[in-house]
Amino acid sequence: MSDTSSESAHKLAIEVxxxxxxxxxxxxxxxxxxVVPEGTTCVLMGISGSGKSVxxxxxxxxxxxDRGTVLxxxxxxxQMDEATLDQMRxxxxxxxxxxxxxxxxxxFDNVAFPLRERTRMSEAEIQxxxxxxxxxxxxxxxxTRFPGELSGGMQxxxxxxxxxxxxxxxxxxxxxxxxxxxxxxAAVNEIITTGxxxxxxxxxxITPDVAAAFSMADSLALMHEGRIxxxxxxxxxxxxxxxxxxxxxxxxxxxxxxxxxxQG
Numbered sequence: 001m002s003d004t005s006s007e008s009a010h011k012l013a014i015e016v017x018x019x020x021x022x023x024x025x026x027x028x029x030x031x032x033x034x035v036v037p038e039g040t041t042c043v044l045m046g047i048s049g050s051g052k053s054v055x056x057x058x059x060x061x062x063x064x065x066d067r068g069t070v071l072x073x074x075x076x077x078x079q080m081d082e083a084t085l086d087q088m089r090x091x092x093x094x095x096x097x098x099x100x101x102x103x104x105x106x107x108f109d110n111v112a113f114p115l116r117e118r119t120r121m122s123e124a125e126i127q128x129x130x131x132x133x134x135x136x137x138x139x140x141x142x143x144t145r146f147p148g149e150l151s152g153g154m155q156x157x158x159x160x161x162x163x164x165x166x167x168x169x170x171x172x173x174x175x176x177x178x179x180x181x182x183x184x185x186a187a188v189n190e191i192i193t194t195g196x197x198x199x200x201x202x203x204x205x206i207t208p209d210v211a212a213a214f215s216m217a218d219s220l221a222l223m224h225e226g227r228i229x230x231x232x233x234x235x236x237x238x239x240x241x242x243x244x245x246x247x248x249x250x251x252x253x254x255x256x257x258x259x260x261x262x263q264g
Contacts, residue, residue: 012071013038013170013202014059019068021054028054030226031068036219038169041196041203042231043213045248046223052206055223056174059204060092061085072170090118093163093171093201101147101158107134108143111161118166133161136198137191152180153187160191164199171195173205177212185209192216210252214238222248 014036021029028051036042044052057063058070061077070077072088080088101110108130115126134140137157147155156176163171173192177185189212196203196216207213213220214234221231224244230237237245 011038012036013040013073014042014204015069015071015074016055016058017069017071019055019058019070020066021058021063022066027226029058029065029068032223032226032228034221034228034231036202036204038202039200040218041192041205041216042219042221043205043207043217044221044223045207045210045213047248050223051226052223053174056172056204056206060094060172061088090166091169093166093168093195095156095159095163095171095173095176101155101162103147106144106146107139107150107158110147110158111165114162114165129165133165137161137194151184153184156180156184156188157191160195164195164201167199169201171199171201171203173203173207175206175208177207177209185212189216210249211256224248 012035014034016032016034019029019032020027032051032055034042034055044055046052054063058065058077059072061080064078073091075084075088077085077088102113105113111133112126112130115121115129121129131140131143134143137160139154139157139161142150142154142158147158150158159176171192176192177188180188189209192203192205193216195201205213205216217234219231219233220237221228222237222242222245223229230240230242230245232240238249240246
């Protein structure tokens with residue numbers, strides 16, 4: 001590989017080309033194309049069942065494509081063996097809908113878990129790293145508490161602290177605000193912005209919160225029936241003439257207006 005091609009590949013953290021995936025008769029992905037440059041935040045939107053989580057699982061290496069290519073930092077995920085996949089995942093911080101915290105471990109031990117599993121840090125170094133990370137998300141006071149004693153927003157912050165403790169280069173958020181109240185949703189959206197500012201990481205975010213998406217994204221992508229039908233910066237996306245984009249934004253505006261009527 002020449003220096004030029006190596007450099008251009010390195011500038012794209014995630015590159016998806018003509019990705020296809022079916023489950024039986026269900027074509028979940030029907031030729032997805034997406035690029036996410038290093039250090040940017042791309043927000044992936046679309047109605048339920050449009051293929052967002054299936055795409056995310058290919059980027060994590062949890063699914064293999066039927067056809068097409070997924071490159072993470074220039075490497076073809078489908079060609080990786082288990083050891084290489086594990087190395088790739090160490091560079092990824094992942095925050096799911098469910099926080100996947102260990103109920104029987106304290107906040108401190110939940111956040112320390114990746115360090116104990118994947119590094120050779122001493123306990124003193126772990127203590128210092130965890131305390132610094134928890135301070136960044138405003139949880140210094142909660143180190144000895146258990147997940148069940150925390151609010152939903154605090155649990156999300158613990159999940160974020162654990163996902164970022166190894167300083168990943170890529171952050172993946174699979175609908176982290178699903179089922180949360182507006183206050184907690186706002187806290188999670190702030191966490192996503194914080195992640196970008198503190199780590200300079202590349203972020204791919206699945207969220208149904210359109211207002212937050214427009215405020216946090218460098219680029220927005222809409223998935224519709226297994227394809228990405230529009231991608232671009234927020235102002236371009238907002239003016240899109242694609243029927244699926246117009247319908248998606250119209251439906252969101254209608255829901256927001258309805259919600260405000262109920263609130264009023």
